[in-house]
Amino acid sequence: MSKAQQTKTRIIEQAAALFNQQGYAGSSMSDIMRVTGLQKGGIYHHFQSKDELALEAFDFAASRVQQKFMGALKGKRHAVERLIAILSVYEQMLDDPPVQGGCPILNTAVESDDAHPALRERAQLAMDAWRGLIHRIVDKGVMRGELHANVNSDTVATILIATIEGGVMLSKLYGDASYLERALNHLKTYIQNQLAALI
Amino acid sequence: MSKAQQTKTRIIEQAAALFNQQGYAGSSMSDIMRVTGLQKGGIYHHFQSKDELALEAFDFAASRVQQKFMGALKGKRHAVERLIAILSVYEQMLDDPPVQGGCPILNTAVESDDAHPALRERAQLAMDAWRGLIHRIVDKGVMRGELHANVNSDTVATILIATIEGGVMLSKLYGDASYLERALNHLKTYIQNQLAALI
Numbered sequence: 364m365s366k367a368q369q370t371k372t373r374i375i376e377q378a379a380a381l382f383n384q385q386g387y388a389g390s391s392m393s394d395i396m397r398v399t400g401l402q403k404g405g406i407y408h409h410f411q412s413k414d415e416l417a418l419e420a421f422d423f424a425a426s427r428v429q430q431k432f433m434g435a436l437k438g439k440r441h442a443v444e445r446l447i448a449i450l451s452v453y454e455q456m457l458d459d460p461p462v463q464g465g466c467p468i469l470n471t472a473v474e475s476d477d478a479h480p481a482l483r484e485r486a487q488l489a490m491d492a493w494r495g496l497i498h499r500i501v502d503k504g505v506m507r508g509e510l511h512a513n514v515n516s517d518t519v520a521t522i523l524i525a526t527i528e529g530g531v532m533l534s535k536l537y538g539d540a541s542y543l544e545r546a547l548n549h550l551k552t553y554i555q556n557q558l559a560a561l562i
Numbered sequence: 563m564s565k566a567q568q569t570k571t572r573i574i575e576q577a578a579a580l581f582n583q584q585g586y587a588g589s590s591m592s593d594i595m596r597v598t599g600l601q602k603g604g605i606y607h608h609f610q611s612k613d614e615l616a617l618e619a620f621d622f623a624a625s626r627v628q629q630k631f632m633g634a635l636k637g638k639r640h641a642v643e644r645l646i647a648i649l650s651v652y653e654q655m656l657d658d659p660p661v662q663g664g665c666p667i668l669n670t671a672v673e674s675d676d677a678h679p680a681l682r683e684r685a686q687l688a689m690d691a692w693r694g695l696i697h698r699i700v701d702k703g704v705m706r707g708e709l710h711a712n713v714n715s716d717t718v719a720t721i722l723i724a725t726i727e728g729g730v731m732l733s734k735l736y737g738d739a740s741y742l743e744r745a746l747n748h749l750k751t752y753i754q755n756q757l758a759a760l761i
């Protein structure tokens with residue numbers, strides 16, 4: 364990687380952490396300069412606007428979440444195991460988040476839904492990828508008889524993601540992991556008792 | 563109500579809708595002037611700072627949610643009925659929200675948790691009130707034998723709030739009510755099948 368590419372990558376990583384804590388609207392060029400240690404010219408050398416940086420920073424943050432999912436799923440074969448692996452990524456969300464500031468998909472969805480169409484679209488794409496991941500696990504699981512025949516992948520994806528993200532929101536609001544723990548334990552029980560086929 | 567009080571109330575209501583869509587950080591004094599139709603002086607006559615207005619606007623938004631809960635709970639006696647009444651408030655969250663922009667508690671929690679301590683504290687208080695409401699319904703329900711003896715009110719409050727707010731986030735991200743509908747249907751089943759005592 365060239366030195367210019369290294370700098371660009373560093374700006375994206377540092378901006379992603381800034382935006383994930385302070386929000387995109389709430390972060391100024393001064394804030395970006397502060398966290399990167401660069402002057403305006405140094406940043407504008409790589410990005411035409413704050414908006415362009417925001418979109419690249421979000422894509423980076425979403426890719427870090429996706430990497431975590433891929434890592435957790437490695438070597439897990441059974442649908443129940445694979446769904447629980449998805450939960451395990453969020454067990455780490457408070458202590459060791461993919462980007463400082465919690466779940467970047469939750470944060471960007473909430474900030475952008477009524478305010479920033481381009482960021483909203485990126486958040487939808489990231490959410491599509493997460494839902495698709497769960498859909499494929501469930502559909503394969505049903506096909507292999509690992510999950511009950513009547514399990515609906517839209518339902519499972521919605522319940523898992525909604526409960527996880529709501530649990531993250533509560534734990535981050537209070538600075539108390541027990542909310543997210545309760546949410547994830549509830550989902551483990553849901554997966555094992557309602558989704559898993561008995562064999 | 564005096565004319566001055568009417569104006570102050572109007573500013574709070576209009577600012578609440580603005581902040582709930584654009585965020586507190588993302589809303590400038592110009593935006594506040596635009597939505598209220600007032601000059602800077604007209605706003606600063608009632609509020610010492612944007613921050614002071616933000617806190618009053620949040621308290622107003624949270625009180626609108628609380629009003630909706632109280633209205634839905636009127637005349638409902640049984641714990642199962644009362645928990646389902648809480649869900650019904652969120653059935654309306656997309657078409658007829660207490661304040662434009664979705665759930666103000668979710669929005670403010672996510673924006674403030676890493677960025678705005680005073681707003682974060684107000685969001686915690688609003689969340690405490692919601693959790694307390696659910697705690698009291700569950701504790702009374704267990705005491706009356708309407709819910710299973712082993713039902714834990716911390717768990718129920720966490721699961722209900724997390725799943726509801728995650729469902730709101732998904733439906734608002736996609737502009738599609740089906741995510742929130744799935745989340746609420748899942749919770750109805752949870753209440754009726756896992757919490758309700760069989761009599």
Ligand SMILES: [Mg+2]
Binds near residue numbers: 476583
């Ligand atoms: Mg929003």
Ligand SMILES: [Mg+2]
Binds near residue numbers: 464672673
């Ligand atoms: Mg935040």
